[in-house]
Amino acid sequence: MGNAWDPERYLKFRAERRKPYEELMALVRPSAGMRIADLGCGPGELTVDLAKRFDAGSVVGVDHSAEMLARAAAEDDPRVSFACADIAEHPLHGFDLIVSNAALHWLPEHPALFARLRDGLVEGGQLAVQMPNNFAQPTHTTAFTLAGESPFAEVLGEARSGAAVETAERYAVLLHTLGFREQVVREPVYLHELPNAAAAVEWVKGSLLTWYEARLGPELHAEFVRRYERRLLDTLGPAEPFPLTYRRMILWARR
Ligand SMILES: C[S@@+](CC[C@H](N)C(=O)[O-])C[C@H]1O[C@@H](n2cnc3c(N)ncnc32)[C@H](O)[C@@H]1O
Numbered sequence: 017m018g019n020a021w022d023p024e025r026y027l028k029f030r031a032e033r034r035k036p037y038e039e040l041m042a043l044v045r046p047s048a049g050m051r052i053a054d055l056g057c058g059p060g061e062l063t064v065d066l067a068k069r070f071d072a073g074s075v076v077g078v079d080h081s082a083e084m085l086a087r088a089a090a091e092d093d094p095r096v097s098f099a100c101a102d103i104a105e106h107p108l109h110g111f112d113l114i115v116s117n118a119a120l121h122w123l124p125e126h127p128a129l130f131a132r133l134r135d136g137l138v139e140g141g142q143l144a145v146q147m148p149n150n151f152a153q154p155t156h157t158t159a160f161t162l163a164g165e166s167p168f169a170e171v172l173g174e175a176r177s178g179a180a181v182e183t184a185e186r187y188a189v190l191l192h193t194l195g196f197r198e199q200v201v202r203e204p205v206y207l208h209e210l211p212n213a214a215a216a217v218e219w220v221k222g223s224l225l226t227w228y229e230a231r232l233g234p235e236l237h238a239e240f241v242r243r244y245e246r247r248l249l250d251t252l253g254p255a256e257p258f259p260l261t262y263r264r265m266i267l268w269a270r271r
Contacts (some may be wrong), residue, residue, distance in 0.1 A: 018080055018224035019122065019178070023216075029062070032078065032208040032219075036264045037062060040146045041069065043200055043268035049073035050112040053136065055103045057121020060088025060096075060128050066115060067095045078106045079119075104129065108136025114143050121147040121179040121265075122227075127190055134194045137271050143196070145267040148223070149181045153261065154251045155220050162244055167254065171232055178227040181265050196269035208260045213252040216260050217245050 028183050050072045054063040057077030067075045077098045079085050099106060104123055108114065114133050123129055133143055150156055160176040163169060179194055184203045191199045221241065229237045252258065
């Protein structure tokens with residue numbers, strides 16, 4: 017079971033979410049006619065951006081959400097194609113650049129996953145990954161705590177969240193162990209000025225909470241969001257504007 021993605025809701029904060037992507041792209045070393053894969057491409061805006069930015073030979077966007085891809089299909093660039101598939105299973109072979117922006121934190125077993133990504137690259141090929149890593153902040157801990165309470169825990173079982181990111185040190189060692197010759201591992205914190213704390217709830221509804229939405233069903237999820245919102249707003253207070261801090265993991269490596 018995946019997440020209940022809604023492209024319109026997700027794209028509400030596109031300007032804020034663009035910053036880490038730009039920082040990631042600045043690490044990429046362009047070459048002529050690159051074959052690019054965009055894993056977890058979502059609504060496809062960045063997939064098309066990759067084609068234009070690098071004057072790519074081809075870009076394939078891979079995503080398992082039909083809702084997200086329906087939006088992506090509207091993008092029109094002959095070099096760009098989309099595949100509805102799971103990142104863990106979609107065949108990857110002969111790419112010059114594999115990009116994944118804000119998606120791999122939803123996949124388990126990163127050592128095996130990153131080995132697969134390496135095998136999908138040509139010699140000298142590059143991997144560029146960005147993952148949200150804000151799991152210690154109230155926007156996230158509030159959801160994890162609530163997931164362990166009744167009546168949600170009865171449905172969710174032991175699981176508190178579908179997302180996980182390892183430490184920066186573990187990625188540095190993993191990339192080295194996998195034989196990448198060069199690497200950059202960064203864990204910057206971004207400051208997003210939102211109009212108020214309620215906007216932070218909207219942000220999380222469009223990302224982290226989609227995992228609970230897919231599991232709880234409409235009625236229980238509505239109750240989850242009600243309690244989440246009340247509890248989070250109590251914690252965050254009435255700040256206007258609201259400074260949302262957001263830690264992210266940025267990884268670049270070359271085979
Ligand atoms: C937060 S969105 C990011 C979309 C896009 N990369 C961007 O930065 O705008 C995460 C996307 O990853 C996709 N995703 C998550 N897990 C996936 C998996 N195992 N296989 C394929 N797609 C996945 C979701 O469907 C969703 O569209």
